[in-house]
Amino acid sequence: MNAVNTSAQSRFHSVEAATENNAVQEQAIAVFRGPHQPATDIAAKVQALETLLTQAASEFDSIALASSLAAEDNVLFDVIARLKLNIRVFSLNTGRLHQQTLDVAPALQAKYGQTVAWFEPQAAAVETYVNTKGRDAFYESTALRKECCGIRKVEPLARALKDAKAWVTGQRQAQAATRAELPTREFDVDRGIEKFNPLADWSEADVWTYVRQYDVPVNKLHFEGFPSIGCEPCTRAITIGEDIRAGRWWWEDPTSKECGLHNANLKK
Structure with a gap:
C-alpha cells in the first residue's frame, strides 16, 4: 500500500492521543482539509448540531448512531453522551478492521461510561466468500469489492437497524464527490426509515x-495520514493535497466509491 510521505509520517508517528498535542493536531488538520478551507463559527455549528440531535431523539423513540469510530462519529457520540440523548450507538466489526480502530471503543467507554454495540458479519457468508472468491478478491473488481462490503457491512447494518425508526451518520459533504449534495436529513429508501447526517455541512477543520x-x-x-478509515486492506494513508477519501478503495473510480451503506449518495 502507498504510505503518507516521509515528512508527514514522521510528524504523526509519535502521537499517542488526539488531545495530547494541539500543535500536532493542527498539522493533522493541514494534511486532511487541504488548502483554502477555513474553520467556520464552531459555536454556532455546535448549537445547531445539539438542536438537531435533540429534536431527532425526541421525534423518534428508536434511533441509532452508526459509528465507524472515526473523528466525525466520535463528535456525535460526545454530543449524545453530554446531552444524555436516547440514541443508541453501534459499530460494524467487519473482521478486517485495524486494531487502532477497535481500540477506540474502550476509550469512548472510559470517557463517557457508554458502550458501543458491535455487529459482525455472518460467519458462514464470510467463509463462503473467502473459499469461493478468495480472502482479498475485492482487489480484482468493483463487483467483488461490493460483494465483500455487502457481507461484512451492509447485512450487519440491516440487523443493527432492524427495529430502528431512524438512524444517524457522520457523513459530510466535503468527504467525497459522492457526498457533495448530502442533506442534513433524508429518507432512507433502502431501509424505509429516516436518516440524519448532522455534520453534512461541517468541514474537516470544524x-x-x-x-x-x-x-x-x-x-x-x-x-x-488516515483521515478516512475503513477496513485495513481497503484503506491507505493519503498525502498532502489528496482528497480526504482518496485512501479508501484507492484502485476504484472516486465517483462511485461507496460501500453500500449509503447508496442514495450514488443516485444524486
Whole structure:
C-alpha cells in the first residue's frame, strides 16, 4: 500500500492521543482539509448540531448512531453522551478492521461510561466468500469489492437497524464527490426509515476544532495520514493535497466509491 510521505509520517508517528498535542493536531488538520478551507463559527455549528440531535431523539423513540469510530462519529457520540440523548450507538466489526480502530471503543467507554454495540458479519457468508472468491478478491473488481462490503457491512447494518425508526451518520459533504449534495436529513429508501447526517455541512477543520475543545477520543490512525478509515486492506494513508477519501478503495473510480451503506449518495 502507498504510505503518507516521509515528512508527514514522521510528524504523526509519535502521537499517542488526539488531545495530547494541539500543535500536532493542527498539522493533522493541514494534511486532511487541504488548502483554502477555513474553520467556520464552531459555536454556532455546535448549537445547531445539539438542536438537531435533540429534536431527532425526541421525534423518534428508536434511533441509532452508526459509528465507524472515526473523528466525525466520535463528535456525535460526545454530543449524545453530554446531552444524555436516547440514541443508541453501534459499530460494524467487519473482521478486517485495524486494531487502532477497535481500540477506540474502550476509550469512548472510559470517557463517557457508554458502550458501543458491535455487529459482525455472518460467519458462514464470510467463509463462503473467502473459499469461493478468495480472502482479498475485492482487489480484482468493483463487483467483488461490493460483494465483500455487502457481507461484512451492509447485512450487519440491516440487523443493527432492524427495529430502528431512524438512524444517524457522520457523513459530510466535503468527504467525497459522492457526498457533495448530502442533506442534513433524508429518507432512507433502502431501509424505509429516516436518516440524519448532522455534520453534512461541517468541514474537516470544524471536526478537529470540536475534538480539541471537547477533548474527544479519536483513532490514532488519523495522525498517521488516515483521515478516512475503513477496513485495513481497503484503506491507505493519503498525502498532502489528496482528497480526504482518496485512501479508501484507492484502485476504484472516486465517483462511485461507496460501500453500500449509503447508496442514495450514488443516485444524486
